[in-house]
Amino acid sequence: MKTLRLILGDQLSESISSLHGCELATDIIFLCEVWDEATYVKHHKKKIAFLFSAMRHFAEQLTNQGYKVAYTKLDNPDNTGSFMGEVERLCQEHHFDRIVVTYPGEYRVLADMRTWEKTLGIPVEIRADDRFLCSPETFAAWADGRKQLRMEYFYRDMRKQYQILMEDDQPLGGKWNFDAENRKPPKQGLTVPKPYIGTIDAITQEVMDLVAERFDHHFGDLAPFYFAVTRADALQVLEQFIDQRFNHFGDYQDAMIEGEPWMYHSHISFYLNCGLLLPLECVQAAENAYYAGKAPLNAVEGFIRQIIGWREYVRGIYWLHMPSYKEKNFFAAERALPSLYWTGKTKMNCLRQCVLETKENAYAHHIQRLMVLGNFALLAGIEPKQVNEWFLVVYADAYEWVELPNVTGMILFADGGYLASKPYAAGGSYINKMSNYCKSCSYKVTQKNGPDACPFNYLYWDFLDRNRDRLASNHRIGMMYKTFGRMTEEKQQAIRDDSRIFLSNLE
Numbered sequence: 001m002k003t004l005r006l007i008l009g010d011q012l013s014e015s016i017s018s019l020h021g022c023e024l025a026t027d028i029i030f031l032c033e034v035w036d037e038a039t040y041v042k043h044h045k046k047k048i049a050f051l052f053s054a055m056r057h058f059a060e061q062l063t064n065q066g067y068k069v070a071y072t073k074l075d076n077p078d079n080t081g082s083f084m085g086e087v088e089r090l091c092q093e094h095h096f097d098r099i100v101v102t103y104p105g106e107y108r109v110l111a112d113m114r115t116w117e118k119t120l121g122i123p124v125e126i127r128a129d130d131r132f133l134c135s136p137e138t139f140a141a142w143a144d145g146r147k148q149l150r151m152e153y154f155y156r157d158m159r160k161q162y163q164i165l166m167e168d169d170q171p172l173g174g175k176w177n178f179d180a181e182n183r184k185p186p187k188q189g190l191t192v193p194k195p196y197i198g199t200i201d202a203i204t205q206e207v208m209d210l211v212a213e214r215f216d217h218h219f220g221d222l223a224p225f226y227f228a229v230t231r232a233d234a235l236q237v238l239e240q241f242i243d244q245r246f247n248h249f250g251d252y253q254d255a256m257i258e259g260e261p262w263m264y265h266s267h268i269s270f271y272l273n274c275g276l277l278l279p280l281e282c283v284q285a286a287e288n289a290y291y292a293g294k295a296p297l298n299a300v301e302g303f304i305r306q307i308i309g310w311r312e313y314v315r316g317i318y319w320l321h322m323p324s325y326k327e328k329n330f331f332a333a334e335r336a337l338p339s340l341y342w343t344g345k346t347k348m349n350c351l352r353q354c355v356l357e358t359k360e361n362a363y364a365h366h367i368q369r370l371m372v373l374g375n376f377a378l379l380a381g382i383e384p385k386q387v388n389e390w391f392l393v394v395y396a397d398a399y400e401w402v403e404l405p406n407v408t409g410m411i412l413f414a415d416g417g418y419l420a421s422k423p424y425a426a427g428g429s430y431i432n433k434m435s436n437y438c439k440s441c442s443y444k445v446t447q448k449n450g451p452d453a454c455p456f457n458y459l460y461w462d463f464l465d466r467n468r469d470r471l472a473s474n475h476r477i478g479m480m481y482k483t484f485g486r487m488t489e490e491k492q493q494a495i496r497d498d499s500r501i502f503l504s505n506l507e
């Protein structure tokens with residue numbers, strides 16, 4: 001049975017289900033660079049270069065292993081610009097009995113794929129993506145009957161199911177979660193190791209030239225380019241993390257230092273999400289590092305929780321609630337995304353640093369995304385669709401299945417508390433505690449009102465005040481209304497006035 005096996009840009013794993021049962025003599029593996037995917041949002045230049053280079057390297061690797069590979073480059077004059085158009089074109093060149101593909105990472109691609117069988121007149125088999133540790137069906141069964149979902153309980157079940165960091169049926173170290181130990185502020189004199197710097201070979205150079213020519217108007221810096229683009233190199237990134245950064249990962253997981261975008265994080269999301277690394281191998285590498293005495297339990301547990309907990313949990317929520325999840329807007333927020341998210345032009349030093357690092361690296365670590373960029377979008381009441389689009393554009397690890405729940409659910413609370421139990425809203429003192437940004441800011445973090453006050457300080461209270469109807473009954477945040485109620489009428493009015501002036505001057 002001659003089969004066309006389509007592999008998408010985020011399916012670059014040799015173990016991908018669409019390759020199972022491949023007949024080397026007859027089947028054709030197909031990868032295509034298509035305009036539609038590169039522009040349905042205007043991805044960061046580095047993200048496009050990374051993915052095209054990784055796709056080309058993966059195709060080369062498969063060819064060397066004896067697979068028959070067809071590959072469409074973006075600038076091929078016959079390129080139709082869409083997945084369906086490219087599949088159709090290949091079907092005109094060869095007779096195929098069926099098309100096999102693995103479940104895509106985005107709902108819109110799945111919806112499109114489901115039309116192919118009828119349009120092309122060839123059976124299309126869409127196989128489960130078994131690189132993930134929890135299938136959408138298993139997640140749906142877990143979620144069934146629960147009014148609110150909590151990651152912590154999902155995570156514990158995953159630990160038990162996969163027997164990770166377990167002693168019989170008990171969590172190693174006597175606790176499931178060591179987060180309380182993972183909130184150390186950055187201390188002075190920390191020397192953060194240099195991140196992985198990949199070499200630019202001929203394939204990457206050709207792709208960079210293509211991106212420079214075709215996507216010049218997209219956001220972000222193309223150079224310097226240091227991503228790994230092969231599985232072998234991605235494994236080196238993982239190894240380098242375990243050897244050099246893992247020891248401090250837990251302690252400084254929430255810390256931010258000006259000029260240190262990479263901190264002690266692993267920087268593996270790019271590779272996990274496009275398939276060059278697999279989640280279980282990263283988790284096993286972390287567990288082995290613990291038993292080899294290379295990293296303490298708070299680091300190891302924290303890291304593993306992100307991968308088998310948060311990563312799988314957000315994917316479960318995505319598939320359970322798409323397409324309606326995309327429409328959520330609990331606070332009816334409608335402000336336009338301010339241009340500072342693209343330019344970094346703002347007097348708020350924390351925001352400026354995070355935007356400029358994002359522009360340079362197509363990366364920001366979790367707390368920058370959550371407590372600076374996300375916190376501001378929440379407090380300023382920016383429309384969820386615009387915030388989602390920005391996060392999908394700017395990060396090289398962004399695909400809708402992981403981006404949307406983090407933005408709509410985690411930072412914007414736009415799902416009304418389904419993913420998270422309370423909004424991650426905070427004033428300037430949190431950022432001041434966890435970073436050194438405030439030291440070189442034009443605003444004063446200790447000042448609560450007036451033109452020099454840190455905007456996060458009054459925006460925080462104004463956000464609560466504006467959304468009283470929706471939040472006052474939330475038991476985790478409700479008590480803040482008592483604090484607000486104890487403020488004098490003048491103080492409350494000053495908060496409202498400062499916020500109104502600041503927000504109306506945002507553009």
Ligand code: FAD
Binds near residue numbers: 273311369374402410
């Ligand atoms: P580390 O801190 O070293 O963590 C290890 C791994 O855990 C990551 O590589 C990632 O695979 C996983 N992980 C950690 N937190 C999360 C999470 N909340 N959700 C899913 N996986 C997680 N992650 C993406 O992969 N793509 C996105 O588009 C994305 N968008 C985000 C948007 C917002 C607003 C927020 C708050 C978080 C987002 N995250 C996203 C999660 C997280 O910020 C990134 O996974 C992380 O910063 C990637 O860097 P790292 O590999 O150094 O992670």
Ligand code: DLZ
Binds near residue numbers: 007047399
């Ligand atoms: C993100 C992306 C980009 C920029 N370009 C391509 C491409 O040209 N070809 C491809 O197969 N995949 C690309 N991708 C990744 C896809 O957007 C991703 O596979 C789908 O969104 C499904 O998750």
Ligand code: SF4
Binds near residue numbers: 349454
């Ligand atoms: Fe950010 Fe406020 Fe600190 Fe300035 S003072 S860096 S705006 S938290």
